[in-house]
Amino acid sequence: MAKKDLMTPPSVEQLVDLLRQLPGVGPKSAQRMSLHLLHKNREAAAALGHALLQAVNTTRSCKKCNGLAEQDICMVCLDNTRDTGVLCVVENPADMLAIEATGTYRGLYYVLMAKYAPLDGVEPQGLGFNRLLERVQDSLVTEIILATNFTNEGEATAFFLQQRLKPLGLRVSRIARGIPIGAEIEYIDPSTVARALLDRQKIKLTD
Amino acid sequence: MAKKDLMTPPSVEQLVDLLRQLPGVGPKSAQRMSLHLLHKNREAAAALGHALLQAVNTTRSCKKCNGLAEQDICMVCLDNTRDTGVLCVVENPADMLAIEATGTYRGLYYVLMAKYAPLDGVEPQGLGFNRLLERVQDSLVTEIILATNFTNEGEATAFFLQQRLKPLGLRVSRIARGIPIGAEIEYIDPSTVARALLDRQKIKLTD
Numbered sequence: 001m002a003k004k005d006l007m008t009p010p011s012v013e014q015l016v017d018l019l020r021q022l023p024g025v026g027p028k029s030a031q032r033m034s035l036h037l038l039h040k041n042r043e044a045a046a047a048l049g050h051a052l053l054q055a056v057n058t059t060r061s062c063k064k065c066n067g068l069a070e071q072d073i074c075m076v077c078l079d080n081t082r083d084t085g086v087l088c089v090v091e092n093p094a095d096m097l098a099i100e101a102t103g104t105y106r107g108l109y110y111v112l113m114a115k116y117a118p119l120d121g122v123e124p125q126g127l128g129f130n131r132l133l134e135r136v137q138d139s140l141v142t143e144i145i146l147a148t149n150f151t152n153e154g155e156a157t158a159f160f161l162q163q164r165l166k167p168l169g170l171r172v173s174r175i176a177r178g179i180p181i182g183a184e185i186e187y188i189d190p191s192t193v194a195r196a197l198l199d200r201q202k203i204k205l206t207d
Numbered sequence: 208m209a210k211k212d213l214m215t216p217p218s219v220e221q222l223v224d225l226l227r228q229l230p231g232v233g234p235k236s237a238q239r240m241s242l243h244l245l246h247k248n249r250e251a252a253a254a255l256g257h258a259l260l261q262a263v264n265t266t267r268s269c270k271k272c273n274g275l276a277e278q279d280i281c282m283v284c285l286d287n288t289r290d291t292g293v294l295c296v297v298e299n300p301a302d303m304l305a306i307e308a309t310g311t312y313r314g315l316y317y318v319l320m321a322k323y324a325p326l327d328g329v330e331p332q333g334l335g336f337n338r339l340l341e342r343v344q345d346s347l348v349t350e351i352i353l354a355t356n357f358t359n360e361g362e363a364t365a366f367f368l369q370q371r372l373k374p375l376g377l378r379v380s381r382i383a384r385g386i387p388i389g390a391e392i393e394y395i396d397p398s399t400v401a402r403a404l405l406d407r408q409k410i411k412l413t414d
Contacts, residue, residue, distance in 0.1 A: 007307050009277040011262040018255040021248065022240045033229045035301045037259070038266050038275055041228065048225040049259030052244070055218040056253045059245050068245055070216040094242045100214050 012038065064135065066111035066128065068093050076100075076109060083107045087136065088145040089161065091115050091154060095147060107145070110135060115148065116157035124160050132161075136168065143171040150177055219245060271342065273318035273335065275300050283307075283316060290314045294343065295352040296368065298322050298361060302354060314352070317342060322355060323364035331367050339368075343375065350378040357384055 008016075012034055019030035037045035061067070062074035069075070076082065076096075086107030090096050096109050113128045136144065144165055148154035158174055165172050178196040179188055188196075215223075219241055226237035244252035268274070269281035276282070283289065283303075293314030297303050303316050320335045343351065351372055355361035365381055372379050385403040386395055395403075 007283060007304060009262075009266055009275055009282075011258070011265045011277065012275060015255075015258045015262045018251065018258050021251050021255075023243045024236055024239070029231055031304065032231070032301060034262070035275070035299065035304075036230045038262055039300050042263055044225065044228050045259050046263045048222075048228075049256045049263065051218070051222045051225050052252050052256030052259070055216075055222045055241070055245055056249055056256065058218045059216055068216055068219055068242070070218065075216075076214060092242065093246050094239060097214060097238065097242075 061111075061113075065096075065109045066113055067096055067109060081106075084140045085142045086145065087139075087141045087143070088147050089132065090147045091149055091157070095149070099147065107143075108141075112148070112157065115153040116160050117153045118156075129161070129164065133164070133168075136165070136170065141170065143173065146172065146174045268318075268320075272303075272316045273320055274303055274316060288313075291347045292349045293352065294346075294348045294350070295354050296339065297354045298356055298364070302356070306354065314350075315348075319355070319364065322360040323367050324360045325363075336368070336371065340371070340375075343372070343377065348377065350380065353379065353381045 015034045015038075016027070016030045019025055019033050020027060022030075025033070037048070058070050059068050060070075060072075062069040062077055063072045064077040065074060067074045067076060071078075083106045087110055088096075088099060088105065088107055089110045089112060090099065091112055093111055096111060099105050099109075110132050112132075116124055135141075144161075146158040146161055148157045148161075162172050162174075176199060177192065178199060179185060179192065185193060222241045222245075223234070223237045226232055226240050227234060229237075232240070244255070265277050266275050267277075267279075269276040269284055270279045271284040272281060274281045274283060278285075290313045294317055295303075295306060295312065295314055296317045296319060297306065298319055300318055303318060306312050306316075317339050319339075323331055342348075351368075353365040353368055355364045355368075369379050369381075383406060384399065385406060386392060386399065392400060
């Protein structure tokens with residue numbers, strides 16, 4: 001590898017190493033990206049550098065929901081057309097955006113800062129759970145939708161939350177599991193098919 | 208889309224737009240990357256921002272080969288253990304790194320700043336061709352290896368270069384086309400198989 005180090009200027013090596021930390025970027029893509037930026041599109045490289053620093057400097061976590069915000073409170077929490085009675089608990093801001101992209105949810109959100117992952121040493125107290133409880137008790141929330149992922153950790157988090165929320169007498173729901181729209185059942189994993197059968201919805205027959 | 212704009216802080220939107228300009232990054236990956244950086248790894252975001260600006264500020268094109276360098280002349284051109292008699296012409300610095308990674312080539316390089324693409328308005332004079340000619344005439348080069356890609360544009364560039372280099376009386380070669388190592392012939396496109404047959408290499412029989 002000494003030969004490669006000799007070839008690549010140190011500032012480029014450092015850039016490649018940092019690009020590799022992006023999700024889904026391997027060593028080959030990181031190299032391709034850095035050469036693209038420095039060889040073909042230096043203006044874009046500088047613009048991206050400035051945009052990263054600006055985003056780091058101007059964004060913070062919303063004090064109410066933990067989502068990304070440029071002020072103390074994010075634009076969703078500030079939006080007074082939202083239904084303040086429903087709170088959707090998600091694992092991260094990307095999930096929040098995915099739900100928002102449906103255009104069908106008009107309630108508020110709470111972004112857990114981590115998921116319950118005892119194997120990784122992330123215990124429930126690290127989830128910002130007390131802040132969620134305060135958030136629920138200080139507000140008009142009557143229903144909590146648990147929208148953590150259907151992974152082991154997301155399920156454990158949802159289970160943990162539902163137990164703690166039970167004494168508060170709120171309506172607690174979990175987003176539905178089942179066959180994705182557009183999917184063919186033969187290609188879906190058995191546990192999802194089993195769940196889709198178990199959670200079957202009664203069809204109202206019309207004449 | 209107005210709803211989405213409301214959701215995402217402007218500095219994050221800008222970051223997503225710039226990340227999308229990276230090769231191989233679509234809208235979904237760009238969003239995932241930006242949320243990963245701003246939500247989970249803000250130190251990495253700041254480090255990447257600084258690294259981009261530093262790389263833009265410290266790197267330039269090598270005055271001899273056009274490769275990426277931190278001084279006027281890159282480390283390959285400065286390396287006096289290199290064979291100055293052979294010059295490998297490539298389309299971009301990534302190709303140079305790919306050849307360098309083989310560890311088998313000890314000559315020098317010349318990076319074309321563009322490929323011959325008449326349909327995109329890139330005419331041969333834009334290829335830095337005169338600089339390549341000067342480079343060849345001022346030096347000890349006796350063989351030129353044309354290592355442009357086997358795309359239409361790369362082939363056109365190689366053809367154009369070989370015609371212009373002919374009068375100089377140098378040995379001009381083209382890297383070999385054929386079946387990639389590890390590949391199965393039945394999955395290779397017909398024109399590559401045809402070329403592999405045409406360019407078959409005589410085997411020296413030993414007893």
